[in-house]
């Protein structure tokens with residue numbers, strides 16, 4: 408594992424992330440843009456699942472918000488991997504970074520579980536509320552752990 412991390416740190420892309428004057432800042436901005444799209448869309452959908460704006464058809468809200476969330480997720484994941492490249496061994500050793508990645512895996516599993524079985528359209532209101540509350544808590548914790556990474 409240590410060898411893989413050292414190899415990653417020695418790639419030209421990692422070097423560019425460390426040395427480029429504006430590269431790191433630009434990738435960080437893309438990470439934040441991805442997070443904004445992802446968490447903004449997810450929060451709106453979760454609030455609808457919790458019972459807000461009940462007259463708005465759930466499937467239509469999901470059809471609008473899920474592609475925005477998926478685009479944000481791809482952007483945040485891609486830019487996050489590039490930020491990680493700047494210092495792979497140190498990030499990998501940070502408990503807060505490990506917690507953040509585990510929380511992301513949990514949040515994605517929660518979203519997938521609801522969408523695959525039983526599916527948003529056929530889940531019971533209790534199941535929708537449970538999934539939405541868990542999703543809001545997890546994404547909030549991911550946001551906070553990501554922001555705190557800069558300070559530990």
Ligand code: HEM
Pocket residue numbers: 435438439442480483484486487488490491498511549550551552553554555556557
């Ligand atoms: C997909 C959901 C994600 C969310 C909500 C998230 C959230 C955040 C937040 C809020 C920041 C602080 C940004 C700033 O204030 O400038 C951050 C930074 C960072 N994120 Fe993410 N992140 C996500 C995914 C990832 C992934 C998948 C990785 C790596 C594989 C990653 C690696 C990083 C790194 C290395 C930093 C910089 C930390 C530092 O300042 O030293 N993130 N993230």
